Amino acid sequence: MPLDPLSSTFAALADPTRRAILARLALGETSVMELAKPFDMSLPAISKHLKVLEHAGLISRGREAQWRPCRIAPASFKEVDGWLGNFRRFWDESFNRLDGLLEEMKAEEAAKAPPRSNRKVRVQKEKQRGRTRG
Amino acid sequence: MPLDPLSSTFAALADPTRRAILARLALGETSVMELAKPFDMSLPAISKHLKVLEHAGLISRGREAQWRPCRIAPASFKEVDGWLGNFRRFWDESFNRLDGLLEEMKAEEAAKAPPRSNRKVRVQKEKQRGRTRG
DNA sequence: CGGTTAAATAACCTTTGGGTTAAATACGCC
């Protein structure tokens, strides 16, 4: 019984070896052998980790002769970030528009500048991201 | 052998029941009974899920008479987002400064405006977040 | 005190996960 995609992705991220592999891949596409080097672990174990990451949509794999170069796949990262966005207001104090407005007001106060007229509160776009801060 | 904090957090998020609980808590603090209602699952099972979430730092629990109200705890969410930030450039095309600059240039080109002098690229603050978009 | 409600713990079961070693597959090269 396969998990829903988001669960698979989070599960894949819940292992330090796999996160280290992703960190390595953030530096650029590379082979399984290369990925395996830093770890005191058998090659099949790495192979399994890669399968988990691939199944989770976090990496994709090409074919070049006998190598299967791995690279970061963006989609699932984006899914995770999107889900996380539902909670951003709990920890990013400048996240919601009201806060943003208040902080702008404070900033103006601090700068002792006269109030400006066409000051606008920026609207959120695309599911909780893309706001100006500070 | 306890997992590192980030692994515990991702593992906690890798279950749809637990994510649903968090989604409910995003609406506000509530009791275990209340949280359990939507699920076709025994109360001890929910209790275990809550323990996992608490251990992962995703919720905290108070005491009010015989109730233990649960609420979202921000810190671990922030940790996850911070980690995710290392990969943001892979899927948020407006994330990195060079892209931002290029897009501004394109926008200016499109507007057929003369080049402006004190146009500045905004600097990233606080680990991969807080950029202006568009 | 005794009863009722809220929640956690204990003991247990079954499935999944992460690791191993040994064998198989895929491809390039001489």
Added chain:
DNA sequence: GGCGTATTTAACCCAAAGGTTATTTAACCG
């Protein structure tokens, strides 16, 4: 074709995860 390198698959092991029911703890209420 046969060899060597890269990678996956198979078979197995043990620990951890997610669920259950039965029992226990905690707090209010009358």
